[in-house]
Amino acid sequence: MARxxxxxxxxxxxxxxxxxxxxxxxxxxxxxxGSANSIALQPLSIQGQVGLNVAAGLAALELRPGR
Numbered sequence: 001m002a003r004x005x006x007x008x009x010x011x012x013x014x015x016x017x018x019x020x021x022x023x024x025x026x027x028x029x030x031x032x033x034g035s036a037n038s039i040a041l042q043p044l045s046i047q048g049q050v051g052l053n054v055a056a057g058l059a060a061l062e063l064r065p066g067r
Contacts, residue, residue: 007065015059021049031059 012033019027027047 013061017057
C-alpha cells in the first residue's frame with residue numbers, strides 16, 4: 001500500500017445532494033474529484049425518510065497543501 005505524502009489529497013472536489021419524499025422517500029449525497037494523480041475522495045451516503053420533502057444542493061471543496 002502506497003503512503004500518502006504532504007499535499008497528495010490536494011485537488012478540487014464537487015458534490016451533489018438530492019432527496020424527495022411523499023410519505024416514504026429516498027435521498028443521497030455524493031462527493032467526487034481529486035488531483036491528476038488519481039487520488040479521489042468518494043464519500044457516498046443514502047438516506048431514507050418519511051414525510052413531505054424535496055431538496056437539492058451542490059457543493060464544492062478545494063484542498064491545497066499547507067505551507
